[in-house]
Amino acid sequence: MTTLSPSSSGKPRRATMSDVARLAGVSIKTVSRVVNDEPAVSGETAGRVRAAIDQLGFRPNVGASHLRRGTTTGTIGLVLEDVANPFYSGLTRAVEEVAGTFGRRVLTSSSDEDAAREREMALEFCARRVDGLIIVPAGTEHGYLMPEIRSGTPVVFVDRPPGDVVVDTVLVDNLGGTKAAVTHLAAHGHRRIGFVGDAPDIFTAAERLRGYREGCVEAGLTYDERLVKMGPHDAPSVGDAVSRLLSEQATALITGNNRITVHALRALAGRADRPALVGFDDFELADLLVPPVSVVSHETTALGQAAAKLLFARMHGDDGPPRRIVLPVRLVPRGSGEVTP
């Protein structure tokens, strides 16, 4: 009880510079000078002020400081689908890291693939005057960001491009990734390759599907839409998709992202007719499964770093034309994709 309540009664209040000033018998400005290590303060006075600061547990209000100084708030906003998804938590960590080297903190928020939520969070972060915004978009309309962009808040899109504004974007080579996966499976003799993708209105899902199609064409396979299932990435939907593709005689599967891969693997676990499988996105323990899972791999850390670096370049005055960075992917053969039909 005494542990939590302050010495006197009533609601606790944070000490301000005037409290410190009063206690130390100096002016507010002098306290400010001490706090900011400005030189023009005598050692004796500074000592008294510091003692008062310690005694009161004073901590400067950086919000007020930012307001007065007209400087930025030292935060950047990160809006993504779900921090709990390892893909995004890796990205978050990378962003946090880069932001840290520039003395910035990160405000995070999960949109849950909801465009309205994405918008709400992005705008709220702007109202908080973040120095910049990194967005994994859920929606496809981003005109709402124009006022922000125009008034100088840099915005970078990651993993998916923005809808109707042109700003810096960092993507991975979705097209090339699934294309490579198809080629790889075809090279092992597969003619009926199934594709389980996320909802087709998600950019990466659509791109990966496109890569799948193009891969089929290049490999001389006829594109058969019965071998494609696009839809939500929850376990039941994916399990259902997998059964259907197998009943269509698919001998190999390409799974469109890490969530889908995991659910597909679980759906396949019991079955005797296990198809070859290549997953998009690498994931922990893929190498320890039986068989080890071949994947189209890319660095989520690199994604986050690239995005954050782009953002900080803009914050530091880079005003070149918007850039689009496409990070390479790499097919990692581990076993599951190297079995014949």
Place this chain on the structure above:
Amino acid sequence: MTTLSPSSSGKPRRATMSDVARLAGVSIKTVSRVVNDEPAVSGETAGRVRAAIDQLGFRPNVGASHLRRGTTTGTIGLVLEDVANPFYSGLTRAVEEVAGTFGRRVLTSSSDEDAAREREMALEFCARRVDGLIIVPAGTEHGYLMPEIRSGTPVVFVDRPPGDVVVDTVLVDNLGGTKAAVTHLAAHGHRRIGFVGDAPDIFTAAERLRGYREGCVEAGLTYDERLVKMGPHDAPSVGDAVSRLLSEQATALITGNNRITVHALRALAGRADRPALVGFDDFELADLLVPPVSVVSHETTALGQAAAKLLFARMHGDDGPPRRIVLPVRLVPRGSGEVTP
């Protein structure tokens, strides 16, 4: 180029209420009223103000608003070891979720198990006037938080208790967890059970070790310190620990957390003499490995939720004595822990 720069030359500046007021031909205060949906504004004036707001892309500065209103900033700070660790990213998501229902956003920061960084981040968050702080402590001294706590910022510790202050804490039943694991393995006939734990100065590692010891005693096994390896949770250290324990004729292993379990599994992958294994912390795909991995499971989501709810209760005026919540764990047998020596 035109995409990024504002209509005129010079640095872009965010519109303020006075800009809006000037454009709409009203006073600042009227703009404020419109922005805050206060009733005493005529429809015609409100329309003019809203038009000006849209035209300028004005977004209110919530920092200034908080300062003036004397209200809180609507953010809470979360300091943990590493967001990229699935354990913590699940926790982060849960905290975000609860915070969202109370209209709060979350500032995150990874301490990387560095006490100085933990302290720095926690204090910085306080300087930003977060409404509350959730900490997975890296250090063992938390006196530095006393001024904050005293001035009314609630603090909740998760996963590990604070060092030298008494505040709300949410833990899991570390002791019971490893005890159960030992009992379980002993019931399957194991007499030489090894324990690979994290650095012993980490609270959870020490508790789990204690549970291991007590479990050994209860199971009638003599505690043999050669069967215990405590240390960092990186892959080489864990791999090394595993080899040593096996050379000590351990027939079963208990791995002290999700990182250690994963590294241990990788170290064991090639070997013929695979011991029985029970891991602390559940992890994705544990059920799909061969054999499926038995674990001491607990809900990271529940941890985050409990912590956040405790925090918000404090923020809403709960001033009862500090609480300590210990969440239950559950042994999930999947195969790896149910093999005989």
Place this chain on the structure above:
DNA sequence: CTGGAGGGCGACAACGTTGTCATGATGGCC
């Protein structure tokens, strides 16, 4: 002894917003 330089410090305004109070206009009622 005087003048100027400079060090130490404080008063004041301002950052963008909102609470309080005042003001002028309008309308209804006796």
Place this chain on the structure above:
DNA sequence: GGCCATCATGACAACGTTGTCGCCCTCCAG
């Protein structure tokens, strides 16, 4: 027609901080 209530609006101060400017005192050169 006069009076008060009500409505719409604005002026002003204040939140906690910092930039600007000016004051006073000391010290040293002339």
